[in-house]
Amino acid sequence: MSPSVGRNVPRKDGIPKVTGAAKYVDDLRFPGMLHGRTIRSTIPRGRIKSIRFGFDLDGFTVVQAGDIPGEKCNFVALIEADQPFLAAREINHYAEPILLLAHEDRDRLLEAKVEIEYERDIPVLDAESSPVVFKEIRIRKGDVDRAMAEAEVVVEGTYRTGHQEHVYIETNGVIAVPEANGGMTVYGSLQCPYYVHKALKALLELPDDRVRVVQTETGGGFGGKEEYPSVIAGHAALLARKAGRPVKMIYDREEDMVATTKRHPSVIRHRTGLTRDGRLVAMDVDVLLDGGAYVTLSPVVLSRGCIHAAGPYRCDHVRTVGRAVMTNTPPNGAFRGFGAPQTQFAMEVHMERIAEALGMDPVRLREINALRPGDTTATGQRMGDDCSALQALQAAVERSDFYRKRAEYAGTHRGIGLALFYHGSGFTGSGEVHLKSKVSLEAREDGVRVLVASAEIGQGTRTMLSQIAADALGVPYEQVECVQPDTAEVPDSGPTVASRTCMVVGGILQKCAEEMREKIGDADPREYARRHGPLLVTRQYDKPHDITWDDTEYRGDAYAAYGWGCDVAEVELDPVTYEVRPLRVTVVHEIGKAIHPVLVAGQIEGGTAQGVGWALNEHVVMRDGAMANGQLTNYTIPTTLDTPRLDVVILENPTSYGPFGAKGVGEMPIDGPAPAVVNAIRHLGLDVRDIPAIPERMMEVACASR
């Protein structure tokens, strides 16, 4: 039997997706089902004075904050209890949910008008002057002040990134079904079934076994369906409980764009000391993230952002101070990369400016400073043999023919630039220890079943985990299936986030398979099940003994393993419209082991395109705290014509912490494109430090530099 790991086996969900048979949440109907709708605030901050229903309430189910028993239930359970499911009086952001309506006739539901009068307060809209700090993080290594004072050269700079909307092509949606036993089942498009489970238990005051969350086929997530589904699931459940009937809530695109989470905007300041020959001697980094109105996941986003803020470089003296602050805008949340794209954007554009300041080749500057095995990061983590920064850099420079093009493009409207980056796999620090993820593997007469809460959201989870289980158990790939994530059936293997599914969940799964093999000896698992009945093996995350992390001091091994990447972007500037057209991105990623090369390339290509969009196209226009361009007509993600050609090279430098040597891959691709694109623009002599680099901004920069 040939192994399946490393081969492009047929993806488990391939046929249903290409035939239209795959069932997404909006494809499901239940008998007696109502449609639900959310009435939202139209001011960024203030108080509700009055609510008036301008329609005949007959046939409508109406839910307001007062319908939620007990004030403590009216919070979305996550990190802090600050975000209400429904605003009772105080409004803290535009599009904040105030009341819920359900009706069986969708047209009547959409026509219903609710008039709300407010008393307005002055909103906080500028993160830099926010008085409320949700979370502050400090990372210290060495003595920055002394080293900076002794540095031969000091380079400073401020870099800004904007909101980014996920634009999964399937908007958020759920169906809540009240059960006869008083319980609630929610079917939905989501990444983290147990996050929703936890939120619904708290909201509805129900025990574990009365709440059931089932992930339906999910049309993209990118982090946008990490924490937000708890809100929409809660809303649908409140309506369903009151109506005693199933309630479907599907956001239209505008509601999804205006009301749900986005990537945190950032302002990042660097002050860097160097020797004249380009060695980093002191790095002082200040990170500011705009968290929006409620805490949601901002502390964790900030954490990953800060840990990656000094880039994949060695430096003995580093100080990173990060703050996530409140503004009266819809809460920002998880988005692929989770803070690291923002901080590495700043780092890599700053490195380019350092190279310019020193009159140095940007590749050489990175070569001198790139982390090597044995070096330590800002948190003091010692790099192992799988540290591949230099390899990725060299491969990208060669593959893209960087030096030839750099010379050839000089003086033209074309530019070429690069970015070097890394990305930690799995939860930060002790996160995986706290999660205590569980994975089960079951041998049955009809085959082997993988039981995990990890969601297939397009990245190929079902396929990749089946490959790991098949090879670790020594059975054909075709014999293994992943069960649909359903909290009534699968254990809590943690959220589908943080580039953790392959390395962390896959690692626990590998141990399950090995234990099963030990128990059944040489038998075929199906044959074993026929003779002895089904065999279920469950394992829990086991922290590697040599990984240590100090949460209070932010010292130690931030992640068990890192992927390494280098992007080279080539762009062309239209001198009339100031539009920057990305022509080509050469992408080198070192990811330990590609379990399924086609799936891995898909993650890298898709993440790179999303990163190019963030850099050039995707501009969230905020007016008075509200997204003013909540349509795909004027918030534009890259089409085929806006997406550069992508040339992907996968390198494999295995880690001992992942199954078959695999590290995480989902997020890293979005760390590099934006700085590579901006550095390519800088090659044209244009001093861009903020994204998105839309034509209007490019024109300002071009005029200023004239």
Next chain:
Amino acid sequence: MRFTLNGAPAQVDAPPMKRLLDVLREECALTGSKEGCGEGECGACTVLVDGQPVVSCLVPFAQVRDAEVVTIEGLGGDHPLQKAFADLGGAQCGICTPGMIMAALALGPKPSFEEIRRGLAGNLCRCTGYEAIYRAVEEA
């Protein structure tokens, strides 16, 4: 109202201004065509009307009277485009896939790379960066 749906005669009673997308999904139980934006930008609802790709979220039902409508379900499951999308990573989350395949179908046999790129410019995919989609269409 009569029209041809996936090669068979169909008769559906629905308001003439109802969106073709809703008629297909709700009256005909063909849920393969997806709604991504409802404003004709994303192409997830692409179907063929008399051989031409249209975004069915912008087409009133009245407009397909006596016309020939083909949806993803009309391809069966053995079409070379379907196989190539499945094998080569052209489908990830799958929500844009039915519309993308219908748009690719309208390109005709052996399209050039530029024809593929231009022909699919009205279909958004957030997962693939389009490279795997190009490979799939070129392979098919």
